[in-house]
Amino acid sequence: MSRVLLVAGGNPSDWPTIEPATYDxxxxxxxxxxxxxxxxxxxxxAVGDFDSLSREEYHFVQETAETLIQAPAEKDDTDTxxxxxxxxxxxxxxxxxxxxxxxxxxxxxxxxxxxxxEPRFQGVLRQIRLCDRQNxxxxxxxxxxxxxxxxxxxxxxxCCLTPVENLTLRRSxxxxxxxxxxxxxxxxxxxxxxxxxxxxxxxxxxAVIQSKDK
Amino acid sequence: MSRVLLVAGGNPSDWPTIEPATYDxxxxxxxxxxxxxxxxxxxxxAVGDFDSLSREEYHFVQETAETLIQAPAEKDDTDTxxxxxxxxxxxxxxxxxxxxxxxxxxxxxxxxxxxxxEPRFQGVLRQIRLCDRQNxxxxxxxxxxxxxxxxxxxxxxxCCLTPVENLTLRRSxxxxxxxxxxxxxxxxxxxxxxxxxxxxxxxxxxAVIQSKDK
Numbered sequence: 462m463s464r465v466l467l468v469a470g471g472n473p474s475d476w477p478t479i480e481p482a483t484y485d486x487x488x489x490x491x492x493x494x495x496x497x498x499x500x501x502x503x504x505x506x507a508v509g510d511f512d513s514l515s516r517e518e519y520h521f522v523q524e525t526a527e528t529l530i531q532a533p534a535e536k537d538d539t540d541t542x543x544x545x546x547x548x549x550x551x552x553x554x555x556x557x558x559x560x561x562x563x564x565x566x567x568x569x570x571x572x573x574x575x576x577x578x579e580p581r582f583q584g585v586l587r588q589i590r591l592c593d594r595q596n597x598x599x600x601x602x603x604x605x606x607x608x609x610x611x612x613x614x615x616x617x618x619x620c621c622l623t624p625v626e627n628l629t630l631r632r633s634x635x636x637x638x639x640x641x642x643x644x645x646x647x648x649x650x651x652x653x654x655x656x657x658x659x660x661x662x663x664x665x666x667x668a669v670i671q672s673k674d675k
Numbered sequence: 676m677s678r679v680l681l682v683a684g685g686n687p688s689d690w691p692t693i694e695p696a697t698y699d700x701x702x703x704x705x706x707x708x709x710x711x712x713x714x715x716x717x718x719x720x721a722v723g724d725f726d727s728l729s730r731e732e733y734h735f736v737q738e739t740a741e742t743l744i745q746a747p748a749e750k751d752d753t754d755t756x757x758x759x760x761x762x763x764x765x766x767x768x769x770x771x772x773x774x775x776x777x778x779x780x781x782x783x784x785x786x787x788x789x790x791x792x793e794p795r796f797q798g799v800l801r802q803i804r805l806c807d808r809q810n811x812x813x814x815x816x817x818x819x820x821x822x823x824x825x826x827x828x829x830x831x832x833x834c835c836l837t838p839v840e841n842l843t844l845r846r847s848x849x850x851x852x853x854x855x856x857x858x859x860x861x862x863x864x865x866x867x868x869x870x871x872x873x874x875x876x877x878x879x880x881x882a883v884i885q886s887k888d889k
Binding site: 539565566567571579623645649650670 | 753809836888
């Protein structure tokens with residue numbers, strides 16, 4: 462499966478460690494285009510309204526990007542929604558890792574966190590991952606799953622983004638059995654006890670967050 | 676109405692500007708107790724399991740706090756839930772401002788963001804406010820509201836924490852009329868056009884976030 466890195470405009474000091482060889486395609490989102498180039502990474506697709514860039518910065522992005530998609534400044538989609546959609550049109554099976562999408566403004570963070578609710582992304586929610594220096598977020602529809610531990614992370618959280626039915630947590634420090642969760646709830650600060658944890662649920666959507674202290 | 680400041684363990688560099696005279700009572704939450712004292716603020720109530728503190732730090736907090744509530748390390752409540760509950764028992768009518776509750780680990784941020792869903796806090800959700808350097812978050816149950824602009828903020832967001840029915844946004848740059856919102860959605864990057872905006876909705880819960888760039 463190919464891997465796409467999407468870089469939104471958040472501060473690069475919040476990025477996780479990036480191994481360029483891990484990714485097959487690099488997408489810059491608005492100011493994230495500059496951050497990609499400043500990190501000596503390729504800019505294969507540039508997406509945004511670019512109203513956060515100066516005229517010089519915009520020209521630099523325009524000249525450097527292999528492909529540029531200019532969005533109108535006043536639109537219904539956010540730049541990140543648009544970039545994810547464009548990336549999925551090009552690589553429908555790829556794993557989509559989004560960085561630069563957390564930190565700072567919480568209205569932006571929530572818009573990014575909730576991307577997989579949109580009908581156009583719900584069918585590919587397992588392909589979407591949000592990452593920053595301390596967190597790695599993956600999304601799950603109802604079913605039964607194994608969660609492999611990421612080597613650099615300490616904590617495991619099951620964040621119910623909606624009401625959830627029949628949640629069972631296995632193979633982790635704290636357990637639950639057939640729990641109905643009536644409102645959005647973050648079961649935070651759980652821990653792995655072996656190389657993978659396991660969980661299952663029957664309705665709703667869960668974000669599994671692996672994290673570490675600074 | 677009296678005002679209570681609750682300080683959780685997040686990095687003080689993310690705090691908003693604190694005017695001590697604004698608050699009538701100061702609550703430290705675990706490592707937040709130290710942060711309060713380091714900022715030369717009073718520590719009237721200390722709550723937590725204090726497992727994030729060294730023995731010396733713990734003794735310092737113990738000797739300085741007017742009242743200390745020691746929670747067990749393995750418990751269902753988070754330290755922040757416990758602290759909010761204790762503060763509400765003492766000041767049931769007070770405005771509760773929580774700082775140090777964002778940034779860093781997103782499982783913690785979500786647990787704090789979703790506090791007002793809990794039955795014990797739902798009845799007082801209008802009294803709860805989460806703040807950091809860039810964001811101010813307030814909570815709304817169905818109804819019709821005026822939102823006064825905070826002088827230092829630029830952006831206005833209506834974050835639907837649940838499905839929402841019949842959402843109408845008035846007196847702001849972007850408007851909505853009787854919109855049903857089928858899943859959690861962040862209507863981010865709206866703006867005030869006068870000193871207050873207005874909105875109404877019939878079902879669900881909304882967090883209104885006023886924010887600014889760094």
